[in-house]
Amino acid sequence: MSVAVDIITIVAITAGAFFFLAGTVGLLRFPDTLTRLHALTKADNLGLGLVVLGLVPQAGSLRGGLKLLCVWALALLAGAMVSQLIAREASGQRGDPAMRHDGPPP
Amino acid sequence: MSNPSDALGRLMAHALARAVALLILWLVLAGSDLADLPAGIVAVLAATVTSLRLLPVGPSRLSPVLLGPLALRFLYQSVAAGIDVAWRALDPRLPLRPGFVVYSVCFPLGSARNAFAALTSLLPGTVPAGDEGSRLVYHCLDVDQPVVSQLAAEEAALRHAIRHD
Amino acid sequence: MIEFMTTVLGFILAMLALGLVRILRGPADADRMMAAQLIGTGGIAALLLLGTVTAVPATVDVALTLALLATFASIAFVKKGRANAPDSTGDA
Numbered sequence: 001m002s003v004a005v006d007i008i009t010i011v012a013i014t015a016g017a018f019f020f021l022a023g024t025v026g027l028l029r030f031p032d033t034l035t036r037l038h039a040l041t042k043a044d045n046l047g048l049g050l051v052v053l054g055l056v057p058q059a060g061s062l063r064g065g066l067k068l069l070c071v072w073a074l075a076l077l078a079g080a081m082v083s084q085l086i087a088r089e090a091s092g093q094r095g096d097p098a099m100r101h102d103g104p105p106p
Numbered sequence: 107m108s109n110p111s112d113a114l115g116r117l118m119a120h121a122l123a124r125a126v127a128l129l130i131l132w133l134v135l136a137g138s139d140l141a142d143l144p145a146g147i148v149a150v151l152a153a154t155v156t157s158l159r160l161l162p163v164g165p166s167r168l169s170p171v172l173l174g175p176l177a178l179r180f181l182y183q184s185v186a187a188g189i190d191v192a193w194r195a196l197d198p199r200l201p202l203r204p205g206f207v208v209y210s211v212c213f214p215l216g217s218a219r220n221a222f223a224a225l226t227s228l229l230p231g232t233v234p235a236g237d238e239g240s241r242l243v244y245h246c247l248d249v250d251q252p253v254v255s256q257l258a259a260e261e262a263a264l265r266h267a268i269r270h271d
Numbered sequence: 272m273i274e275f276m277t278t279v280l281g282f283i284l285a286m287l288a289l290g291l292v293r294i295l296r297g298p299a300d301a302d303r304m305m306a307a308q309l310i311g312t313g314g315i316a317a318l319l320l321l322g323t324v325t326a327v328p329a330t331v332d333v334a335l336t337l338a339l340l341a342t343f344a345s346i347a348f349v350k351k352g353r354a355n356a357p358d359s360t361g362d363a
Contacts, residue, residue, distance in 0.1 A: 013279050040309060046184060046188025066134045076228075
């Protein structure tokens with residue numbers, strides 16, 4: 001039983017570390033501010049979620065596990081708000097964004 | 107609905123529901139030691155008053171029954187979003203076609219539109235980057251993706267989960 | 272398990288440090304702010320791992336506080352950006 005739990009922990013945390021790697025690579029490689037914002041918010045939030053998922057079985061108590069999930073929920077909520085704010089700020093700085101106007105959905 | 111005592115009752119019911127949710131959150135964060143509870147009650151009361159002030163009880167809200175499927179849907183989307191951005195970042199050819207897409211949103215300005223913008227910021231390859239009247243401007247990693255139809259599907263899912271009192 | 276978590280903790284801290292190169296490169300203030308966001312998410316993950324490795328539960332509270340502070344820092348940045356919008360410089 002505890003071996004199975006440990007395997008879940010190792011797989012989830014390793015996957016989490018991979019997404020932190022991807023987030024950092026994207027932050028350094030992507031060509032402009034807005035694409036880098038995608039790399040940062042999407043990859044790192046998933047990385048944090050997977051690390052939390054791996055740590056929850058090791059928390060030892062129900063409250064400890066729930067508290068870890070609260071930290072992740074707060075980070076996810078904050079990421080959803082902050083990414084929009086930074087995107088608005090960064091796109092407002094561009095003089096003339098190359099807009100592609102799409103009609104309403106069919 | 108227009109009866110004032112009905113409205114007061116509804117406000118009290120909402121206030122109680124929020125206070126219970128905040129108390130549970132406080133117990134998870136701070137522990138259930140009885141000696142700490144007075145501080146928790148003060149914090150919960152202050153937080154409930156603040157929440158009613160900043161986010162007043164509106165005519166519509168998310169249905170608690172449909173909240174679960176909606177949360178699962180967006181959890182799945184945020185996993186897909188992480189995988190999408192990870193392979194684009196690690197691919198040596200750096201496959202990006204960044205650009206802006208304008209989407210006409212049916213939700214009026216307010217909490218429903220804010221919820222839609224927050225949820226769609228988790229979708230693969232899109233981040234809300236501004237408003238143009240009734241339209242939201244999205245920045246996309248790949249404008250060749252079917253962004254508009256995907257946003258329409260998410261909008262339908264969210265509208266389905268909103269219950270009008 | 273302790274060794275494994277310590278290794279991952281080191282790896283995430285290394286990714287965080289590498290991401291900070293963005294502060295040097297910029298070019299826009301928003302790019303530098305994103306490095307601070309990275310300290311937010313990566314720092315939370317590192318603290319949670321550290322709390323489990325060292326069995327110090329209070330580390331989770333530190334992680335919660337860091338999540339709040341990183342959010343407030345970004346919101347303050349955006350507000351500041353709006354206040355001096357006319358003379359802010361665009362990115363290259």
